[in-house]
Structure formats: structure tokens, C-alpha cells
Amino acid sequence: MAVDLNTALLMFIAARSAENRILAALRRAGYDDITLAQARVAARIGPDGTRLTDLAEQAQVAKQTASFLVDQLERAGYVERTVDPTDARARLVRIARRGTEALPVARAEEARIEAEWTEHLGVRRMKQLREALTLLREITDPYRPTGA
């Protein structure tokens, strides 16, 4: 109902705009078999692979949901499951061939968005924005890797 929007909603609007644009860019480039939910999980995969449980935690979905989405991504060739040498129970989800190909497209759109935002806000304000958001992460990101 708010006329003057709260800060979180303002963030949501901008974040979703970016999300939509990246997804649209992927689709334009032919990666049209990926969904938003899948992309949200895929975006959390680290360069050396990430455990399913960690993906679920970071994407804030249940393990089963993450598993389901990784299934889709795997079938489409974006990711693969590999063994985790440090724990036989665990498996590492890694970016596979098709994911590697799609990545630059997403990255490029990301860069374009950041550039446009910087253009609109000015370098100084953009820097302040990132600074504030990064600081805010300390109290809003339950996952936030501590150093490591």
C-alpha cells in the first residue's frame, strides 16, 4: 500500500530488473531453456564447484528444490555433478560445457547493467551504493562466507 516505498522494496525493484535483463540476454543468445529459478541456483556455483546444500542455503530454497533445479540444469548441459574428494557423501555441482558458454553472455549483460546504473547515478553515488549494500550484507546475509 505504501506510497513512499521502503528501502527493501526499492532494492527489490532494481534487483529484479537486472535479473530479468540477464535472463532475457541469455534467451536472445539462444539459451532459452533456462528458467529464473534455475539461473538463481546456477549463479551461486563457485569456480571449483559448490555443494548442493550450499547452493540451497545461498539460494534460500530447500535441498530438494535445489536438487530438482540442478537436475534440470544437468539435463540441459549447464552443470554437472562430480564427486567431492573430501567427503564421499557430498557431490560438487560444477559448471559444465553449456554453462561455460552461457556465462560470458550473462557476465556481459551484468556489466552493461552496472555501466548503465553508474551512468545514471554517477560514479560517486554508485560507489556509495555498493559500499552501503556490501556493509548491509553483514546483517542481512545469513550465509555470508566469513573470510575463508
Add this chain to the structure above:
Amino acid sequence: MAVDLNTALLMFIAARSAENRILAALRRAGYDDITLAQARVAARIGPDGTRLTDLAEQAQVAKQTASFLVDQLERAGYVERTVDPTDARARLVRIARRGTEALPVARAEEARIEAEWTEHLGVRRMKQLREALTLLREITDPYRPTGA
């Protein structure tokens, strides 16, 4: 895969944290029959009621989805559909009894979140943050009511 997170993702993290907290506060207060998707739609209802199409647009879901969610909200007593005196095709979705009761709970949690954020960032940075986000809305919010 990003190690250094992009701006949009930083926003997403903070925004979702707020969303989760507000929903949790509602549940604690006994409003445990509302879902996230429903709340996102409900949060867009203006003081004088809002058309379904507008809700759909703002929440970025299809009309059918908005309709479906409003159905749930209506059945639970949070909102009601009333006629739009200016257009017989349209109906205004308004906050109903239960919605009116729940609203202060959500608002209070919202205020608490903003206060905590301000505490963490400092007044100055928080103000800069809101300023940047508001400005950003000009290029990221396709809906953005122009003045009116």
C-alpha cells in the same frame, strides 16, 4: 559463481532478508495463512484499491497469477474485490478486515528493519542508499507511476 558480487545480487540479498522478516513477523502474529507470493501482491494494493492488472504489472506476474493470488487472499479475508466506478470491466482490489489488522504488524517490522539498517550504516549512508535506490528506480521500474 561471482566472488565479488554484483550490485543487483547485493540488493537481492538485503531485500529478501527484509521480505523474510516481515513474513515471519506476520506469522508470529498469527497471520500464518499468507504466503510470500500472496504478500508480494498484497503489498502493492493502494489505499483506495488497485486494479488487478496494475497489481499484476507491479508484481511482475501474469494477470492470471495475480487473479489466482487475489482469490486466495480474498478467501482468507485479507482483501476484497469491489467494483470500479469508473470502468465496469474493472474491479478494485482493496484491503479488507483481516488485511487491515495485519498491516500494522508488517509496517512495524518494516520500521524495525529500517531502523536496524540505519543503525548499521549510519544515518548518512542510509540516506545516500535510499537516494541512490530511488534514483535508480527511474531506469529500473517499468511501472513507476509518473507523478500522478
Add this chain to the structure above:
DNA sequence: CAATATAGTTCGAGAATCGGACTATCTGCA
């Protein structure tokens, strides 16, 4: 080595989402 915890999966159900087609109403223009 037994007890407990953790990683991941499977099963089943419910929630959310959309494309397409449809009715009712409104608007613009000949």
C-alpha cells in the same frame, strides 16, 4: 564401535506460474 549428525535423494502433495481462449466493456473513429 555405537550414537548422532550430515549430504543427498526419492516420493508425494500443494503452490505458483503462464499461454491461450473467452466474455464483457470501453474507446476511437468513420
Add this chain to the structure above:
DNA sequence: TGCAGATAGTCCGATTCTCGAACTATATTG
């Protein structure tokens, strides 16, 4: 005025997303 096209909303059907619960396999801890 009256009709063609746009718009508000709904219904139907299919797909995707989501989670709770229960389960297997491996790790950890005392």
C-alpha cells in the same frame, strides 16, 4: 450512432517450483 479494435478480468489446462517427510550412505564424536 455504430462498429472495429483495445482492455479488464476470468476459466482451463499444463508446467514449474516448492517443501515436508522419510530414506540411504557416509562422517564425526565420544
